[in-house]
Amino acid sequence: MDELNKQKPEVPVIIIERDEQPQSNGVVANASAPSRMKKWLKRFLALLAIGCMMAAILWGYHLWNYYYNIGVPVSVTPNQNIEKLKQPVKHETPEVVMTGDSILGVAMDFYAIHGVKASIEFVEPDMADTSVYMYCRSADYTADGKSLGSLVAKGVEKPSFRTRLGYMAMADGNMVIGISRSEKVKDYVQERGGSFFRQFILVSDGVIPPRFYLRGKVERRAIGRIDDQLYFIATRHKETLYDFAEALCEKGFVDAIYITGGNEKVFYRSKDGVRHDIGISDDSPRKKSVGEIPWLVFRKF
Secondary structure (H helix, E strand, O other), X not given: OHHHHHOOOOOOOOOOOOOOOOOOOOHHHHHHHHHXXXXXXXXXXXXXXXXXXXXXXXXXXXXXXXXXXXOOOOOOOHHHHHHHHHOOOOOOOOEEEEEEEEEOOEEEEEEEEEOEEEEEEXXXXXXXXXXXXXXXXXXXXXXXXXXXXXXXXXXXXXXXXXXXXXXXXEEOOEEEEEEOOOOHHHHHHHHOOOEEEEEOEEEEOOEOOOOOOOOOOEOOEEEEEEOOEEEEEEEOOOEOHHHHHHHHHXXXXXXXXXXXXXXXXXXXXXXXXXXXXXXXXXXXXXXXXXXXXXXXEEEEO
């Protein structure tokens, strides 16, 4: 009993543990700041990507609208006409075959062109030149000699002003007409040393345009296509451009472009080489514009 009383009582050991919290003097804030910046940067880049995509879509639509939405359907693309120009030349006896008809009250003469090559020349052909089987005007031009629309003469591009949607292209003995704002055909023809000019649309893929810019009644001329046959067309009387175009459409022309010149005197040759005059003589405008008029000349090979 005494021994038990002599023993000292045990003193409990109390251990106090503390969770050490990291000091928040700027450490937590600094850790979250980069995370917020990354989120804003991602959002900004996403918005920038969407903006670039929308701009690309709008620009693509603008290009499509400019080159393809021209108010009329198009029968042949520039690439298809380039392929036509690359084809081997179809060898035929050189001749121009004339026929006549009256369509919707519009009397016209049609000159089917066979076995010749075409180019733009700035000297009017001599009537005694037997290599020429037909010639006529091509592009219009300003008083200072600039063509109204792209013009290439034997590989050399001439100064031009504004543009028109119809065109005729000539290279390596072949020739085509078409409707397009694109300059692909012009560039191809220029590389090949050929010729090219632009004019108003009369018919495109069998459809006439919604409006015409030339008013009044005068004798009308055109270059038109039925299938792959090209024709020079001339009215016998004064007609409005709308009536002329409507008659060409009714006749079956797939494409047709306007040819300036009214009733100026030109000529064609038949199969026997005999010259036949078209129109009446009018030398005054030709004498004033020597070296400026771009003539469309068809010569035998």
